[in-house]
Amino acid sequence: MAEASNYEVTESVTEQTLESGVQHVNNPVLDLPQIVKKYLQKVIGYQQKENSYLFTDGSATVEVKVVSDEIIRIRLAPHSQFLDDFSYAVSNPDQHVAVYAFQEEEDCYTVSTNTVTCVIHKETFLIAFRDRDGKVINQDHSPMHWEENPDFGGYYVYCTKVAEDQEAFYGLGDKPTHLNLRGKRLTNWNSDTYSFAFDQDPLYRSIPFYIGLSSGEAYGIFFDNTFKTYFDFGAEVHDRTSFWSEGGELQYYYIHGPHMMDVVKRYHSITGTHYLPPLWALGYHQCRWSYYPESKVYELAKGFRSRQIPCDAIYLDIDYMDGYRCFTWNKHYFPDPKKMIKTLADDGFKTVVIIDPGIKVDDNYWVFKEGKENKYFCRRGDDYFMEGHVWPGRCQFPDFTNPEARKWWSGLFKGLVDAGVAGVWNDMNEPAVFGRGTFPNDVRHNYDGYRGSHRKAHNVYGMQMVRATYDGLKKLNHGKRPFTITRAAYAGTQRYSSVWTGDNVATWEHLRLGVLQLQRLSVSGMSFCGTDIGGFSGEPDGELFTRWIQFGVFSPFMRAHSAGDTREREPWSFGPEFEAINKKFIELRYKLLPYIYSVFWEQARYGFPILRPVTMLEQELESNIPREEEFSFGDKILVSPVVNPGQTSKRVYLPKGYWYDYWDQCFHLGGEEVEVATPLDRMPIFIKAGAVIPEFPVMQSVDLRLVNTLKLSVYYADSQVNSFIYEDHGDTFAYEQEIYLEKKMVLIGDKNSLTLNQSIDGLFTERYETYQLYFIGLPFNINRIRIDNKLVEWKSEDGIPVVEVSKDFKNLVVE
Ligand code: GLC
Numbered sequence: 125m126a127e128a129s130n131y132e133v134t135e136s137v138t139e140q141t142l143e144s145g146v147q148h149v150n151n152p153v154l155d156l157p158q159i160v161k162k163y164l165q166k167v168i169g170y171q172q173k174e175n176s177y178l179f180t181d182g183s184a185t186v187e188v189k190v191v192s193d194e195i196i197r198i199r200l201a202p203h204s205q206f207l208d209d210f211s212y213a214v215s216n217p218d219q220h221v222a223v224y225a226f227q228e229e230e231d232c233y234t235v236s237t238n239t240v241t242c243v244i245h246k247e248t249f250l251i252a253f254r255d256r257d258g259k260v261i262n263q264d265h266s267p268m269h270w271e272e273n274p275d276f277g278g279y280y281v282y283c284t285k286v287a288e289d290q291e292a293f294y295g296l297g298d299k300p301t302h303l304n305l306r307g308k309r310l311t312n313w314n315s316d317t318y319s320f321a322f323d324q325d326p327l328y329r330s331i332p333f334y335i336g337l338s339s340g341e342a343y344g345i346f347f348d349n350t351f352k353t354y355f356d357f358g359a360e361v362h363d364r365t366s367f368w369s370e371g372g373e374l375q376y377y378y379i380h381g382p383h384m385m386d387v388v389k390r391y392h393s394i395t396g397t398h399y400l401p402p403l404w405a406l407g408y409h410q411c412r413w414s415y416y417p418e419s420k421v422y423e424l425a426k427g428f429r430s431r432q433i434p435c436d437a438i439y440l441d442i443d444y445m446d447g448y449r450c451f452t453w454n455k456h457y458f459p460d461p462k463k464m465i466k467t468l469a470d471d472g473f474k475t476v477v478i479i480d481p482g483i484k485v486d487d488n489y490w491v492f493k494e495g496k497e498n499k500y501f502c503r504r505g506d507d508y509f510m511e512g513h514v515w516p517g518r519c520q521f522p523d524f525t526n527p528e529a530r531k532w533w534s535g536l537f538k539g540l541v542d543a544g545v546a547g548v549w550n551d552m553n554e555p556a557v558f559g560r561g562t563f564p565n566d567v568r569h570n571y572d573g574y575r576g577s578h579r580k581a582h583n584v585y586g587m588q589m590v591r592a593t594y595d596g597l598k599k600l601n602h603g604k605r606p607f608t609i610t611r612a613a614y615a616g617t618q619r620y621s622s623v624w625t626g627d628n629v630a631t632w633e634h635l636r637l638g639v640l641q642l643q644r645l646s647v648s649g650m651s652f653c654g655t656d657i658g659g660f661s662g663e664p665d666g667e668l669f670t671r672w673i674q675f676g677v678f679s680p681f682m683r684a685h686s687a688g689d690t691r692e693r694e695p696w697s698f699g700p701e702f703e704a705i706n707k708k709f710i711e712l713r714y715k716l717l718p719y720i721y722s723v724f725w726e727q728a729r730y731g732f733p734i735l736r737p738v739t740m741l742e743q744e745l746e747s748n749i750p751r752e753e754e755f756s757f758g759d760k761i762l763v764s765p766v767v768n769p770g771q772t773s774k775r776v777y778l779p780k781g782y783w784y785d786y787w788d789q790c791f792h793l794g795g796e797e798v799e800v801a802t803p804l805d806r807m808p809i810f811i812k813a814g815a816v817i818p819e820f821p822v823m824q825s826v827d828l829r830l831v832n833t834l835k836l837s838v839y840y841a842d843s844q845v846n847s848f849i850y851e852d853h854g855d856t857f858a859y860e861q862e863i864y865l866e867k868k869m870v871l872i873g874d875k876n877s878l879t880l881n882q883s884i885d886g887l888f889t890e891r892y893e894t895y896q897l898y899f900i901g902l903p904f905n906i907n908r909i910r911i912d913n914k915l916v917e918w919k920s921e922d923g924i925p926v927v928e929v930s931k932d933f934k935n936l937v938v939e
Contacts, residue, residue, distance in 0.1 A: 160271060160272055161269055161271045162202065162270055163266065163267045163268075164181055164184055164186065164200075164249035164267035164269070165181035165182070165183070166181055166246065166247055166249065167180070167181055167244060167245075167247075168181055169182075170233060172226065175189060175190040175191075175221055176189040176190075177233070177235050179233065179244055179249075180204065181249060183203065184201060184202050184203065184204060185201045185204040186198065186199065186201075186244070186249070186251075186268070187199040187201075188235050188242055188244065190224045190237055191217065191218070191219055191221070191377065191394065192219035192220065192221055192237075192390070193220075193222055193238050193239050193240075194379065195393075195394065196235070196237075196240060196242050196253070196378045197375065197376070197377050198268075198374075198376055199375045200268045200270070200281065200374040201373075202270045202281075207373045208574045210571075210574045211348050212350070212572075212584045212587060212616060213348050213394075213395050213614060213615040214348060214394050214395060214616065215395060215396040215616065215619060216393060216396070217394065219394075221237060222237070223237065223238060224236060224237045231245060231246055231247065232246055233246070238256075239255070239256060239380055240253055240254070240261075240378070240380045241253070241255075241256075242378070248267060249268070250263065250264040250266075251263070251268075253380070255341075255380070261341060261343050261381075262285060262286075262336060262345070262378065263285065263286050264283070264284065264285055264286070265284045265286045265363070265365075266284045268281070268282065268283050268374055269281075269282045270282065270374065273370065273371060276371065276579070278371045278372070280368060280369065280371070281349075281368060281369050281373065281374035282367075282374070283366065283367055283368065283374055284365070284366040285345075285365045285366070286364065286365070287306075287336075287358040287362070288336075288338040288339070288363075290338060291337065291338040291365075292305075292306055292337045292338075293305040293308075293334050293336055293357045293365070294334065294337065294384070294644070294737070295331070295335045295644065295647055295648045296310060296331055296334050297312075297329045297330065297333075297644065297645060297650065298327050298328060298331075298626075298644065298645055299644060300320055300321070300323065300324055300325075300641055301322065301640070302752060303640055303643060303644060303739070303752040304752075305355075305357045307357065307358055307359050308355075308356075308357050308359055309355070309357070309359040309360065310325050310354070310356075310357075311325055311352065311353070311354050311355075312330035312331070312352065312353040312354075312583060313326045313583065314328055314330055314582060314585070314586060314612045314613075314614075315328065315554055315561070315562070316328070316552065316554050316556035316561070316562075317626065317627070319627055319628075319629050319660075319661050319662075320626070320627070322633060322637060327625075327626065328554060328586075328611050328612050328613070328625075329613040329614070329623065329650075330350070330353070330583040330614050330615070331613070331614070331615050331645075331649065331650065332346065332348070332353045332615060333346040333347070333395075333615055333648055334355065335384055335647065337384065340382075340743055340744035340745075342382060342383060342384040342386075343379060343381050343382075343387060344377075344378075344381070344387040344388075344390070344391055345367070345377070346377040346379065346391060346394070346395075346615065347376045348376065348377065348615065349372045349374070350372065350581070350583045350584050350614060351370050351371040351372045351579050351580055352369065352370045352371075352579070352582075352583075353367065353369045353370075354366075354367065354368050370579065371579050372580060377394060383743065384647070384739070384740045385740060388647050388731065388732070388733050389731040389732060390731075392618075395615050395616040395619075395649055396616055396618060396619035397619070397649075397731050398618045398619070398621075398622070398651060398727060398728060399605060399619070399728055400605065400721075400725060400852075400859060401622070401652060401724060402604070402605045402855040403717065403826045403854035403855065404437065404474055404546075404607075404825065404826040404827065405436075405607045405681075406680075406682075406717060406721060406724065407434065407435065407436030407437065407682070407713070407714065407717070407825060407826050408433075408434055408435050408436060408682050408684075408710045408714075409435070409436060409437040409438075409439065409476070409681075409683035409684070410437070410438055410439065410683070410684055411439035411441070411476075411683050411684060411686075412439070412684075412685060412688070412693060413441040413442070413443075413685070413686065413687055413688040414442060415438065415439070415441070416444060416454070417456070417457035417458065418464050421438060422467070424438060424694070425438065425468055427694060428824070429472075429824060431696055431703070432824065433696070433703075433706070433707045434710050434711060434713075434714045434822070434823060434824050434825060435473065435824070435825060436473065436474060436827075437473065437474045437476050437546070437683075438468060438473050438475055438476070439475075439477070439478070439685070440475065440478065441478050441688075442478055442480070442515050443457065444457065444458055444461075444478075447484065448480075448484065448515040448516035448517075449484050449486070449489050449491065449516060450479050450482075450483060450536075451479070451536050451537075451539060451540065452489075452491075453543075461543045461544075462544055465543055465544035469544060469546075469827075472825030472826075472827045472828040474546035474547060474607075475545050475546055475547075476545070476547035476549055476607065476609075477540060477545050477547075477548060477549065478548075478549045478550075478551055479548055479549070479550055479551075479593065480514060480515060480550075480551050480552040480553070481521050481552060481553050481585075482512070482515065482516060482520075482521060482552065482555075482557075483516075483519055483520055483521065483522065484516035484517060484518070485517075485518045485519060492520070494532065495529075495532070496520075498532065500522045500526065500529035500532055501520040501521060501522060501523065502520070502521050502522070502523045502563065502567050502568070502569065503567070503568050504564065504566050504567055504568070505566035506566075510563055510567045512557035512558065512560060512563070513557065514556065514557060514558055515552075521563075522589075523569055524585060524588035524589040524592055525571045525572060525581050525584065526569075526570035526572075527570075527572055530591065530595065531592075531595075533589070533592040533596065534592050534593070534595045534596030534599065535596060537593070537596040537597060537600055541597065541600040541601060546607060547597075547606070547607030547608065548593050548597060548606075548607075548608050549608075550586065550590045550593055550609065550610040550611065550621070551610075552611070553585060553589045553590070553611060554582075554585070554586060554612045555586070562578075562582065563582065564578065565577055565578050565579050566578070569585075583614045584614045585612065586611065586612025586614075586617075587610075587613055587616065587620070590608050590610035590613075590617065590620050590621040591617075591619075593606075593621075594606050594621060603856060604857075605855055605856065607622075608620060608621040608622065609622045609624060609681070610622075610623055611623070611626050613650065615648075616649075618649050618652065622652035622653065622654070622680075623645065623652070623653050623654075624653065624654050624655065624685075625653070625654070625655045625656070626656075626660075627656070627660045627661060628656050628660050628661075629659050629661050629662045630658060630659025630661065630662035630663055630664035630668065630690070631659060634659050635659075635671060635672050635765070635767045639752075639753055639755075639765055639767060641655065642654070642679055642680070642735055643735045643737045643752070643755050646734050646736070647733050647736075647740065651724075651727045652680050652681055652724075652727075652734070653681055654676070654679045654681030654683055655672075655675075655676075655679060656684070656685040657669075657672045657673060657676045657679075657683060658685070659686070660685060660686060660687050661687045663690055663691055664693075666698030666701070666702035667702075667770075667804065668769070669697075669698055669706070670702050670706055671765065671804075673705075673710065674709050674765060674766065674807040675765035675807075676713075677709050677710070677712050677713045677716070678735075678761070678763045680724075680734045680735065695710060701804075705804055705805045711822045714822055715820055715821075715822060716761075716817075716819065716820075717826070718818035718819065718820055718834065718849060718851070719760070719761070719817050719819070719849075720757070720758075721851075721854075722758070722850040723758035725848075725864075725866075726848070735755045735756070735757060736755055736758075736759070737755050738751045738754055738755065738756075741756060741779045742779045742780065748777075753765065754808075759812070760812045760817060760847065761811055761812075761815075761817075762776075762778065762783065762810040762811075762812070763807065763808060763810075764776045764800075764808040765807055766802050766807050771802055772801065772802060772803060773799055773800060773801050773802055774799075774808055775797045775798070775799055775800075776797065776798055776808045778792055778794035778797070778798060778810060779794050779795070780795040781794045781795075781813060782794060782812075782813035782814075782841060783810040783811065783813060784810065784813060784839050784900060784901060785800070785808075785809075785810060786811055787809070789924075791813070811837075811839050812839070812845070813843075814840075814841030814843060814844070814845025814871050814873070815837075815845065815847055815871075816836050816839075816869040816871060817837045818834055818836055818849045819835040820834070820835075821835070826854065831891060831892045832892050832893070832894075833893075833894045833896050834890075834892055834894075834896070834931070835895075835896050835898065836869075837898045837900055838871065838878070838880060838898065838899050839901055840873050840899065840900060840901040840902050842873045842875065843872075843873065844871065844872045844873075845870075845871045846868060846869070846870050846871075847869045847871070848867065848868055848869070849866075849867040849869065850865070850866055850867075851864065851865045851867070851890055852865070858888075862886060862887055863886070863887050863888050864886045864887070864888045865884055865886040865887075865888045865890065866885045866886050867883070867884050868882070868883045868884075868885070869881070869882055870883075875904065876904050877904075877937060877938060877939040878899065878937070878938045878939075879938075880935075880936040881934065881935050882933055882935075883934075892931065893931060894928050894929065894930060894931060895929050895930075896927075896928050897926065897927050897928075897936070898921070898924050898926050899924065899925045899926075899927075899938060900924060902925065906918065906925055906938055907939055909925075909939075910935075910936070910937045910939075911929050911930075911935070911936045912933055912934055912935055913935075916929070
């Protein structure tokens with residue numbers, strides 16, 4: 125059945141067919157049998173089951189469930205038989221609901237919480253969501269509908285909502301297109317898309333979650349359906365937004381705003397956040413397909429240390445394995461992996477290795493034998509094994525939706541962990557198969573006991589693989605925080621892994637795309653994300669690589685990677701001029717680590733996205749919608765990466781408030797654009813006035829850090845601004861037992877003084893004793909500085925007043 129024609133059928137519904145609820149249409153494109161579309165009819169009754177309300181039209185049932193004060197879930201059962209209530213995405217389906225109420229009115233029923241009201245219209249079965257003031261935030265355009273799927277006997281399920289005239293749409297994961305998805309029609313089906321292009325769809329991930337923003341108010345829709353799903357944001361018909369699926373249940377969560385930050389936070393509250401990564405995972409990572417043999421790896425490590433360019437991780441791509449057999453070593457290239465990894469570790473490098481899902485069919489290979497004996501590999505509908513070619517040649521593939529197979533897979537990492545491997549990179553897990561793309565639909569999956577075909581399991585296959593990887597590393601590392609990275613993902617994968625955007629290209633267009641994709645991933649719940657710095661395929665010149673490194677400093681995950689058929693791609697590969705700038709920016713990443721780490725903590729603990737598009741900072745301004753090249757990292761640093769060759773200046777919009785240029789500390793009024801010089805050694809970076817930014821001294825890697833004093837740059841503001849600094853061991857889960865420090869710095873400024881109050885919460889003890897405070901932008905001359913009521917001396921460094929204080933100070937006044 126042609127996908128496009130299904131949609132046309134949906135959209136060509138007439139009033140008459142709505143009345144009868146049934147529509148018979150001949151498919152105009154293909155000569156297929158008639159399709160029967162059914163629409164919900166008039167509501168004739170309801171029933172309550174705790175915080176769920178069930179409404180029926182006599183044949184179909186719709187469940188409206190209050191999940192939290194701000195989240196309502198809708199489910200449709202065409203014949204009143206709901207499917208199993210099981211989700212890989214949702215980790216927290218039952219949250220605290222303070223109060224909710226049900227009411228029957230003349231023409232509708234309402235289910236209300238303190239913040240949102242869901243309205244179910246009796247005559248039409250149309251559903252709407254209103255805020256507390258009665259304003260409609262989101263509403264159905266047509267009643268929910270479905271059609272019998274002739275291919276497998278299930279349903280295609282559809283929901284069509286009203287798209288407001290100026291409504292903008294965000295989210296949906298890794299779509300390589302403009303931030304605002306208005307006018308786009310998109311598909312979710314995890315796909316291996318080497319050298320993808322602008323607007324290509326689908327790519328590697330399926331995140332069926334979007335944010336609607338209209339008249340400055342935002343809401344979210346999370347369509348928790350793992351089948352192939354589609355979204356149309358006013359592409360076919362300007363005033364409609366539709367989402368639909370080739371199977372499964374029409375089940376979605378309405379997530380109330382009104383702020384986009386609230387929506388993302390609440391989306392995280394149901395699908396989880398990324399745990400706090402090990403600190404080293406936030407350093408600079410160097411990857412290539414592939415660094416081998418061992419001598420090449422040593423040479424690389426030496427390349428970093430001899431040039432004093434910081435680096436925390438070196439990656440081994442597929443060539444470290446014996447004939448691409450997962451969990452083995454090529455002993456010719458790597459005769460003693462344990463020794464090599466130890467030598468690297470002593471020099472401050474972690475080793476990360478790739479693991480793919482394809483297991484070579486080879487009866488002399490222990491992993492294949494174990495998988496075969498225990499029936500862990502996927503089978504086709506006729507019971508034969510699913511076989512396909514990937515790097516090792518003929519392969520079979522574990523069914524990661526089988527909990528037993530996941531457990532087995534988790535244990536397979538023992539050898540790698542014993543050898544000292546610190547992190548695992550899961551690739552090709554869409555799953556990718558050479559020649560045919562992916563598995564055929566008839567492959568059977570366990571789906572954690574809720575069995576299904578590949579139609580249902582395809583989009584979660586990679587997620588379940590990296591989940592097993594995460595579980596294994598966590599257990600084998602005795603509770604140390606694992607580091608994993610995955611290419612394929614479904615909503616909720618952030619609980620187990622970071623992601624990268626896959627096989628991009630060394631072009632300026634791709635650099636710009638990366639800026640869009642990482643912002644989009646971040647607001648879609650996948651904040652720990654990065655691009656292949658420099659572009660995977662093709663050859664960047666020095667300028668492009670350097671600009672990409674600069675963007676990398678503000679990418680949550682910072683890794684350079686390149687395909688094997690390209691020239692060398694290390695920070696020094698493009699000559700001394702570029703090397704010096706690359707070094708300066710990688711050092712900047714390390715200086716900012718305490719700030720970056722604190723932003724990751726906010727993500728882990730509260731569900732705030734790490735990258736925030738400008739629209740998110742000032743969503744009431746429609747003029748921000750086209751501003752898609754700049755974003756904030758956390759709430760204190762705004763950046764606008766340079767994404768054009770030869771660009772010597774850039775106009776940057778600063779949101780309302782006051783900002784400091786990071787480079788020259790010049791003060792700027794926000795709410796307007798500024799022209800910023802962008803010679804190759806600068807990218808626009810602005811710090812919010814009132815911020816306290818912690819900085820580490822330059823280090824060669826996180827393990828080699830020596831922090832005797834923490835630098836705090838205090839940016840004056842004539843108002844009150846709060847900053848947070850988070851600190852802990854950096855690699856254990858002790859933070860879950862409150863072994864951490866959360867420092868709150870409250871800055872209060874006026875014309876003649878600046879006060880900084882610090883309160884400290886938590887049980888961790890830092891390794892340093894003092895702070896070095898730099899006061900930037902003071903509008904007055906200092907007469908005295910008091911710390912906890914004692915006068916202290918200060919000095920001046922390049923005109924900036926500096927004072928050293930005990931890390932435990934409570935109150936500091938500069939006047
Ligand atoms: C895929 C990955 C790429 C990797 C290559 C070889 O193309 O996306 O990152 O280097 O496979 O393993």
